[in-house]
Amino acid sequence: MKERITKNLYKWFDERIHFDDIIKFAAKKYVPVHSHSIWYYFGGVTLFLFIIQVVTGILLLLYYKGSEDLAFESIQFIMTKVEFGWLIRSIHSWSANLMVLAAFIHMFSVYFTKAYRKPREITWVTGMLMLFLTLGFGFSGYLLPWNELAFFATKVGTDIAGVIPVIGKPIVEFLRGGEDVTGATLSRFFGFHVAIMPGIFVVLLGIHLILVQRQGMSEPMELENQQANARKTMPFFPNFVLRDLLLWLIVLNILAILAVLFPWELGVKADPFAPAPAGIKPEWYFMFMFQTLKYIPAKVLFIDGEILGIFIFSVAGFLWTLVPFWDRKTMRGEKNKLINYLGIFAVMYIILFSILGWVL
C-alpha cells in the first residue's frame, strides 16, 4: 500500500518534471579523480556558505530595521531579546567572512589549474563577477549595524572612490545618497545588500551552476592527453555529493565553534559628530588594497598617488577577469608559466599586504 502511494507520487511528479532525465544525467555524471581533486570542493563550500548567508540573512531581516535611529538598537535587540538571535547574527557575520575566504580559494584554485580555459570562459567570468559581488556584500553589510567602526570604515572606503577624476564625486554621492555618510547611506546600503546584489548574484549563480553541470568538472591540462580508460573518476552521485556533504558538515562545525566562542561584537553606536576613533581599518579582504594606497607616495610623477593605486587595482581586476581571453598559450593547450608566476605574485602580495595592514 505504502509502496503504491510512493510509486504513484513519483509517477505524478515524473510526468510533470521528468525526474528520469535528471536521474539518468546524475547517474552518468562522473567527477575526475586526481591529485588536485580537493580544489573541486571549494566551489561547493562557497555555495554552502552562501546558502547559510541567505537563510541567516532572511532571519535577521525579521527584526532588523534599516534606519539611522533604529539599526543599532535593532541589532542589539536581536542579540539580547530574540531567541538565538545572537547565534544567527554571529553565524551571519562569520559565514560572510568564511565565504569570502572560500571564494578566494576557489578562484585561485581555478586560476592555477587553468580551469578557465575554453569552454569554461563564461563560468570563470560569472565566478569573478560573483567574487566582486561577494566583496560588495561584505562592504555594504559591514555598515548595517551602524556602529562606530563600520561608520568610519564606510566613510574612508567611499572617500577612496571619490578621488577618481570626473566620475569619483558622482560615484561617492551615489553610494552615500548625499555628500556624507548618513542615514541615507544606510538605507541605500541596506537596499544593495538585501535586494539588488542578491538579485544579480542569484542570476549569476544560476548561470555558473548550470554551466558547471553542463560542462562537467574541468580536468588539469596534463590529464587531457591521457587515454579515457586511464583516467580515474568517481560517480557524481552519490560519491562526490556525499563527500561535498561531509565537507559542508565540517564547515558547519567550524562555523558553530567560531560563532559561539568568538561572538561577533556590536561595538558602540555610530555618532557622526564624534571624531574618528584611532586605528580605523577595513575588513581583512580589503586590507591589501587599503595598505597599498597608504604606501603609494602622494604624487607619482604628475599623477595623484591614490588615483594611480585605484587605476592599477581596477586594471588588474579587469585583466584578471578576462584572463581566459588573453591567455593564448593555455588556449592552444600549451603550458603558460607566466600565468603561474602572476598568480603566485598575486597570492603573495595579498597575504603580505594584509599582514602588514594588521601588524602596522
Added chain:
Amino acid sequence: MVINKITLLIFMTGLLSSLLIAQKKVDQCYNCHQSNGDRQAELFKKDVHKSKGVTCADCHGGDATKADMDDGMNKNAGFIGVPKGDAKSEVCGRCHNSSTEMAKFNSTIKSGQLEDLKKSSHGKLTIKGNERIAQCTTCHNSHGIVAVKNQASPVHALNVVKTCSKCHSDKSLIKQYNPSLPTDQFENYQTSIHGKLNSKGDANTAECASCHGSHLILPAKDVKSKVYFSNLPKVCSQCHSDVSLMQKYKIPTDQFEKYSHGVHGVASLKKGDAAAPSCNDCHGNHGAAPPGLESISKVCGTCHALSADLFSSSPHKKAFDDKKIPECETCHGNHEIVTATNQLIGTTPDAVCIKCHTQSENTKGYYAAAQMRKLLDSLTTDEKDAIRLVEEAEQKGMEVSEPKFKLRDVRQARLELRTIIHAFNQEKFAEAASKGFALTSEIKAEATSAVDQYYFRRLGLILATLIISLISVALYIYIRRLDKKKT
C-alpha cells in the same frame, strides 16, 4: 676692605648724580605758573614727582630752563601742551615703563604699569575709539600725585574704593561698555566686613585692588584674572591665611587649606570645574560676609536646592533653630566639606546623628538613623553585586549594554536616596530605597541570565559539535564503504 671702598664709591656716585639731577633741573615753568597762582602749579608743589626733580617740561615738553614764556613753550623745543588721549599715559609710561628711567630717580616702584594697563580691561578702546577707557590720570590724578601709601592719594587703600566707584557706580557710563556688569559693587562693599572696616579707617582690609589687582585688571571670566573662579581662593588666602594679619581680627587662617582638601576645592582647584563654588559663591564677593546661622542652608541651597527644601520641611529644621545650631554645617562642615559617605548617617561612631541622638536621648531619631543606614548600606551592596555580575557577563563576551545602562539609574537612585535623607522621614526614605532595590534586582536578574546564557551556549555548542561530528564520522564511514563496494 677693597669691596667696602668700592661700595662706598658707588653709593657716593649715585648720591651725587641724583643731587645733580635735582640741582640741574631748574623749573622756570613752575616758577612762573606758581607765582601766577595757577591751580595746577599749586597742586604740583606737593607732587611726589616734583620732589624727585621732575619738571613741568618733562611731561608737557618745552624748555624748563627758559624764563621767557615763548622760549619755554616753544614747539621746536618739544612743547606739547596738555597731553590728549592716550598721550597722557604715554607720558607717564616714559619713566614708569622703564626700569632704567626709574632707577635714575632712585625709585623702588616697579615699572611696567603702562604695559599692564594696555592688557587690562581698562586698556581697551573707548566707544569713541580714540583712546583707552582709563588713563593713568583717571585714578592717580595729573598734578599733586602722591605715593600710594600716602593717605591723600586717590588710590590709597582707604580711597581707592571711591575712586573706582566714580566710574563703576555710574550706570550710564558702564552701560556703554558692558550692560551686564553690575554697578552696585560700591554699595555692596559698604555692607561687607571689608567695607565696614575700611570705612572705619582700617587700611589692612581688602579693597578693590586687593582682589582685582591695580593695573592688570581683567574680566572675572578671564583665566588670567585674579578673580577667575579657580584663582580666587588663592587671592582671598593672601590675607586670610596670613596669621599675623588675621590675629587682630581673631579669625582662623586655615580656610584655604581646608577648602582645598574639601570636595568643592578639589572640584574647583584640581579639576577646574567652573560649577564648583569658590569663596565668593558662599560669602558673596563685593558684599563679602560670613553667612549667618540661619542663612547657611539658603547659601548651600543655591546649588543643593532639593536637599535644602527637604531639610526646611523636616523636623530637624525647628530643632536646629531652637538649639541655634547651623543647619548644613553641623553635619557637613564648612570649608572642608568632604564627599558624603554612608558612614555619615547611622549610629556608628563616625556617624553625625549620634551627636544629638543616642540610645537614651532622642531615641526615635537614633533608631531611624540606624534603619536608614541599614537600607543605604544594603542598596550600596546590591549595587556592587549588580556591577560585579554585569562585568562578569561582559567579560564572558555577552551583550549586556541594557543592564549596564540601567546601572546608571541605580547610581541615580542611590544619590536620590542620599538626598531624601534630608527629609529625615523614614517612610519617604524607605519608598526611595525600594526604587533602587527594584532596579538592582532587575539588573542582577538580567546579568545572571546573561551568565547562564553563556554556559548554555557552551553546552549547546558541545552538543551540536558532537552531533555534527558523529554524523560526519558516520558519513565518512559510509563513503569509505561505498568506495570499497565500487572497487
